[in-house]
Amino acid sequence: MLLMKDIIRDGHPTLRKVAKEVSIPPAAEDIEILKSMEEFLINSQDPKISEKYGLRAGVGLAAPQINVSKRMFVMRVTDEKGQEFNYSFINPKIISHSVEKSYLTSGEGCLSVDRSIPGYVLRHARITVRGYDKKGEEIKLRLRGIPAIVFQHELDHLNGVMFYDHINQENPFQLTEKAIPIEN
Numbered sequence: 001m002l003l004m005k006d007i008i009r010d011g012h013p014t015l016r017k018v019a020k021e022v023s024i025p026p027a028a029e030d031i032e033i034l035k036s037m038e039e040f041l042i043n044s045q046d047p048k049i050s051e052k053y054g055l056r057a058g059v060g061l062a063a064p065q066i067n068v069s070k071r072m073f074v075m076r077v078t079d080e081k082g083q084e085f086n087y088s089f090i091n092p093k094i095i096s097h098s099v100e101k102s103y104l105t106s107g108e109g110c111l112s113v114d115r116s117i118p119g120y121v122l123r124h125a126r127i128t129v130r131g132y133d134k135k136g137e138e139i140k141l142r143l144r145g146i147p148a149i150v151f152q153h154e155l156d157h158l159n160g161v162m163f164y165d166h167i168n169q170e171n172p173f174q175l176t177e178k179a180i181p182i183e184n
């Protein structure tokens, strides 16, 4: 099973690389990697297992974070209405997005970043996304709220971008445009 020691941390060069596209249908090895990432999120959200192994409760994990520079990530999150969004994405893309932005009022963190970095991270409020699942079947979804934020945070990892790259250096909590606050 994957543990916190398997997650590379800020400063590791892989986190700054643009990850490679994955062939479709996915190879057995890539399917196994995705399964282990899904298992990590499930374990990390289980109070007993996360305590036993010292896991941070994760809502998303991108392959580069386990030092695999491939365009794959998993997300496992419940939105404000209690709807679950459990997806494994291969070669994910945003095909369209709103002009309107949103942000988490408590800012963002990252499983690969051990310190807390204050500030708002503005993201597209609504996105339409496309990609492939573990079976190589196409996924097309419309996301908003927390699931949309998680998707964009994970997609950034595939492009070598960290959440704090988006934070205004001079004034971390400055809202330069109208945006929807999301409480978490």
Ligand code: UDB
Pocket (backbone or CB within 6 Å): 056, 057, 058, 059, 060, 061, 062, 065, 104, 108, 109, 110, 111, 112, 146, 149, 150, 153, 154, 157, 183, 184
């Ligand atoms: C997380 N969890 O998993 F909005 F119910 C973070 C950590 C780094 C604090 C563990 C998190 O934000 N949980 C959360 C957020 C909500 C509502 C809720 C739980 N990640 C995943 C990560 O680092 N992936 O690369 C960071 C998140 C920050 C915004 C989206 C992903």
Ligand code: ZN
Pocket (backbone or CB within 6 Å): 109, 110, 111, 112, 153, 157
């Ligand atoms: Zn992250």
